[in-house]
Amino acid sequence: MKVVQVLPALELGGVERGTLEVAEGLVKAGHESIVVSAGGRLVNALEAAGSQHVQWDLGRKSLRTFLQVRPFRRWLEQQQPDIVHVRSRMPAWIVWLAWRGMNPETRPRFITTLHGMHSVNRYSAIMGKGERVIAVSETAKRYLLDNFPEVDPAKVTVIHRGIDPDEFPRGFQPSTDWLQDFESRHPQLRDKFLICFPGRITRWKGHLELVELIDQLKTELPNVHVLVVGSDPKGAFLAEVEAAIQARALKDFFTFLGTRSDMKELYAISDVMLSLTSTTAEAFGRTVVECLSIGTPVVGYAHGAVSETLSALYPEGLVKTGDQHAVVGKLLALQGVDKKSLHIETGFFLDDMISKTLSLYQDGK
Structure with missing residues (x-):
């Protein structure tokens, strides 16, 4: 052909x-x-x-x-x-x-x-x-x-x-060189409960809702820290997100990494990934499947295809759309949990x- x-x-x-x-x-x-x-x-x-x-x-x-x-x-x-x-x-x-x-x-x-x-x-x-x-x-x-x-x-x-399971293998660990370089660039992440939040920085992905969530979570989980992975080509919405973080004095809880090509490593060092899309639905949600393939749990709203993929691979991560209280509960329950003990399927x-x-x-x- x-x-x-x-x-x-x-x-x-x-x-x-x-x-x-x-x-x-x-x-x-x-x-x-x-x-x-x-x-x-x-x-x-x-x-x-x-x-x-x-x-x-x-x-x-x-x-x-x-x-x-x-x-x-x-x-x-x-x-x-x-x-x-x-x-x-x-x-x-x-x-x-x-x-x-x-x-x-x-x-x-x-x-x-x-x-x-x-x-x-x-x-x-x-x-x-x-x-x-x-x-x-x-x-x-x-x-x-x-x-x-x-x-x-x-x-x-x-x-x-x-996704290629060989590209995102279960239990993957970053190389020593990658870890040393990443930690030297981001020493503020040491000994933190890391939340990975990937995706283009746009209103429908839930970044403002993420700020509200961390504001609720910081008291019960003071070592929480969010890795925001993605960019906003125009910069206007990013400025709005940063202003919301500043208004709640949450600057120390966020690191903006921009667009990255080392997602496998970022999934691996994270304790959990979040998906908070609640308006425009994801048509598939590749990052959810990639992260679960590595063995890192995903907590996400049961909205669009994220509900479809989580239901098949890690139904424990599903939360009713907009229920921030339930998301907080899921994150607290994952604190200190060995990811290897979680039952996460592979697929797609x-x-x-x-x-x-x-x-x-x-x-x-």
Whole structure:
């Protein structure tokens, strides 16, 4: 097969990682893999794994981007791929409009993947227009079918995102060099009960709720400390979070680490991870699965796909959405507990995701 995947850019993120993983799976299986994006830090990794990258910005939210419809149609006609697979709304519109104008007898199969629960409107409806639609969780499938009744349920397939258990092995411990370097940079973390809080710093991830939670917890668990992993490209919401921390005199309880590539190590040194998403639901929640694979418990609101993954792997970590008192109770119960004594399942594997995706491609072809 010749497969073209299209997304806005190849920076860090779940969509980007899923694209690279499928691309590598295609190459390993002997297929031809092309990725179209505006570029980014993951291009080198993509090409090193055997895929071709075509730099083409189809993700810019501008009317001018629609001028790319005809050039992209010509490019598809030249390339003659078997599959064109889109993973984001703006590129999906451009590709769909280009694809719709091609000869139905010779054009590629058009596949979409719903990676997130977008606002419900005509713009988002494009993600249900694939001849086959992949939903990254049962939660994502329900969102799609509940909000876009024109989508045929028969063409929607759930393929959970997956992680490589060899990349996040149970009981993993960081190297001595990594520990020494990290401790020298962050001496304030020594002998602390560490909470890992990963994710883009955005309002719907629950950072302000996290501040309120630590304000409640600090008396009963005075050695608690939060590792906030992620960034806010615009900085405005980060400033709001920092102001909330300052207003409650909680500065000593937080360390902001920014975007990191050493998540495996951060999961391993943490006592627990928190997921406090309570408004916009996670479509999958990869960090939850990664952390549990290492063997570090996750406490999270039973909201969106986090409920789905925690129910399957560590149901003890589930808390009713918005119940901060219950979260505090879970954290206090984990104080001093040997992580090895916890019953945490493994699941949602990368190999399953790739094999199911390639099977869907073959069916579509």
